[in-house]
Amino acid sequence: MSVLTFHSAGESHGRGCFAFLEGLPYGLAVDTDFIDAQLKRRQGGYGRGGRMKIESDKAEALSGVRHGKTMGAPVVLAVWNKDFRLEKAPELDCPRPGHADLAGHLKFGAPIRDILERASARETAARVAAGALCRLLLKEFGIEIRSHVVRTGPVAVPQDFAPSWEGLAKADASEVRCLHAASEPKMKDVIDQAKKEGDTVGGVYEIVVQGLPIGLGDHTQWDRKLDGRIAQAMMSIQAMKGVEIGTGFANAAKTGRDVHDAIEYRKPLGQDPAGGFMRPTNGAGGLEGGITNGAPLVVRVAMKPISTLMKPLPSVKLSTGEPTQADIERSDFCALPAASVVGENFLAFVLAQALCEKLGGDSIEEMKRNYEGYVKHLSQPRGGKSGGSGKAEDSSE
Ligand SMILES: Cc1cc2nc3c(=O)[nH]c(=O)nc-3n(C[C@H](O)[C@H](O)[C@H](O)COP(=O)(O)O)c2cc1C
DSSP states (O other), X not given: OOSOEEEEEEOTTSSEEEEEEEOOOEEEEOOXXXXXXXXHHXXXXXXXXSHHHHOOXXXXXXXXXXXXXXXXXXXXXXXXXXXXXXXXXXXXXXXXXXXXXXXXXXXXXXXXXXXXXXXXGGGHHHHHHHHHHHHHHHHTTTOEEEEEEEEETTEEOOTTOOOOHHHHTTGGGSTTOOOOTTHHHHHHHHHHHHHHTTOOOOEEEEEEEEOOOTTOXXXXXXXXXXXXXXXXXXXXXXXXXXXXXTTHHHHTTXXXXXXXXXXXXXXXXXXXXXXXXXXXXXXXXXXXXXXXXXXXXXXXXXXXXXXXXXXXXXXXXXXXXXXXXXXXXXXXXXXXXXXXXXXXXXXXXXXXXXXXXXXXXXXXXHHHHHHHHHHHHHHSOOTTTTOXXXXXXXXXX
């Protein structure tokens, strides 16, 4: 089904994190400064532990790139680890609640170290490198992604707080990536307090995408619906436990009249990826029936508090079954700002995958030709082509 695929390899303290991307078109300019800037954003944020001070992540293209452009061949990006000590890393005996430690050990019969090395969120460096490259593809089509933090632990921005698109560009200026001035210092206090108490914090971030054409994703099969694909991708990021599209959870308490977005048509000026069909509201978050509808895509993701606690929870010794406290590894106290950067970039992979499906094409040039033809078609008046009678239909199941 998918023409673009992504896989990662690598361990937290192995040689590095590796991203395998297959299906990128020929001729995409690979701006390594942009990719490295995304990797740097992933390393930042208030509440990080010691590891990020050791690493200074940069991506190296090992294959599929020549003269600064993709070759239409599989691309491998490497992010080398400075903290490479896999063979000498200490073994753990007391599994940490909230991690894959116990289940992984029992499932594979492997030492906890072998499980945690791969389960670690260090893997997100590979996702960001690959996602940033996909983001360069999206940029070619005017698609841009931004994000901000809307909750850190108990501190949430007001429900009606909706920064402008321009405002969202300023989130990186905040160490907690929060744009609400009154909430920002409270979020830092929550993280400071948790750190003092040997505890950790999670939260929620929101990602907004502008410039998506109508028609990415597909209503015809469960695994082609873009909302489902986004949810899977976001949920697969370490520690993400909730995904919401548009005003998803709040919608459940409302009636249809207050949730769904009316449809308007305005004659488009030039080529419009929404084809002149406008939505005055965006409760759907840019997706209807698993297909982008031309409105901005809005995705919220909930991150659980970091699992490794400096004041550890009860656990047992695997060797004896004796009760004890969980082991401690060097750890973040809050990684929400970094997680929002991971979310942005990994979402770029899912959207690039859907864009490649829609536009086909072996090269970026061909994709652009196909895009132009497609959005031109969207802008045409429908004439008699809608096939509808204008009469009420039975829309029950
Ligand atoms: C950017 C980022 C950094 C993370 N850093 C840590 C960390 O330092 N310590 C930790 O215990 N968990 C950290 N996590 C979360 C764990 O990797 C994750 O909770 C764990 O692998 C279990 O997976 P699950 O929570 O998805 O079930 C981080 C997650 C992300 C996205």
